[in-house]
Amino acid sequence: MKKVLSFLLIYCSCLQIVAQSTKYDTLQYSKEHHQNRLITFKSEPIEKNQIIFLGNSITEFGNWQELLHDKTILNRGIAGDNTFGVLKRLNEITEREPNKLFLKIGINDISQNIPADVILENISAIIVKIKEQSPKTKIFIQSILPTNKNSKNVFPDAYNKNEVVALINASLKKTAKKNNATYIDINSLLKDSNGELDTKYANTDGLHLNELGYKTWAEFLKKKKYL
Numbered sequence: 001m002k003k004v005l006s007f008l009l010i011y012c013s014c015l016q017i018v019a020q021s022t023k024y025d026t027l028q029y030s031k032e033h034h035q036n037r038l039i040t041f042k043s044e045p046i047e048k049n050q051i052i053f054l055g056n057s058i059t060e061f062g063n064w065q066e067l068l069h070d071k072t073i074l075n076r077g078i079a080g081d082n083t084f085g086v087l088k089r090l091n092e093i094t095e096r097e098p099n100k101l102f103l104k105i106g107i108n109d110i111s112q113n114i115p116a117d118v119i120l121e122n123i124s125a126i127i128v129k130i131k132e133q134s135p136k137t138k139i140f141i142q143s144i145l146p147t148n149k150n151s152k153n154v155f156p157d158a159y160n161k162n163e164v165v166a167l168i169n170a171s172l173k174k175t176a177k178k179n180n181a182t183y184i185d186i187n188s189l190l191k192d193s194n195g196e197l198d199t200k201y202a203n204t205d206g207l208h209l210n211e212l213g214y215k216t217w218a219e220f221l222k223k224k225k226y227l
Helices: 002-021 031-043 083-088 107-111 116-133 162-178 211-223
Strands: 051-055 074-077 100-104 138-142 182-184
Touching: 083 116, 100 116, 107 116, 107 162, 116 138, 116 162, 138 162, 162 182
Parallel strands: 051 074, 051 100, 100 138, 138 182
Antiparallel strands: none
């Protein structure tokens, strides 16, 4: 009975997500790049018990193998992706049954003005699906990073959304605890005293990270022994 109820809950959740995805553009940015990345992922041999970094461009642009000195790490970031996109491509992740999975997603949802409750529902659904299909995977939910004033000209849709970022991060921490996942606060690590992405860690576009930003992030993960 419990298994049936669990299945029904997941099924209903999926139906709700499908309905929502018809309302929100799930791949507003870099659609061709998204498809090319998926083709590349599917062409790679399936190896289990690896470490996977999953997310959008902020994940994709990180050279995680080099940063963390581990050639087995898989980078599953896709520039322009959001929570709907991650949900759609999650089977390629779970079939690999990773030992650890580091998820960082949400800024593109916020840029598209997708409601906070929808973003959180999607991230919860991602966690549930991973647990159902790859129960031994240790899940790490990383906070959404703020932007700074430079994003106004390059990524105007993401500009001045740091209050929303903070609101969702506060809920993400609760979501992670509720689902027995580990929450990692990199927002506090990389923001300045005004709550914006610190320019010393940021690319000139005000949204992405520079080399020091990625190095600081990676060293933090190692220091906390998440890896």
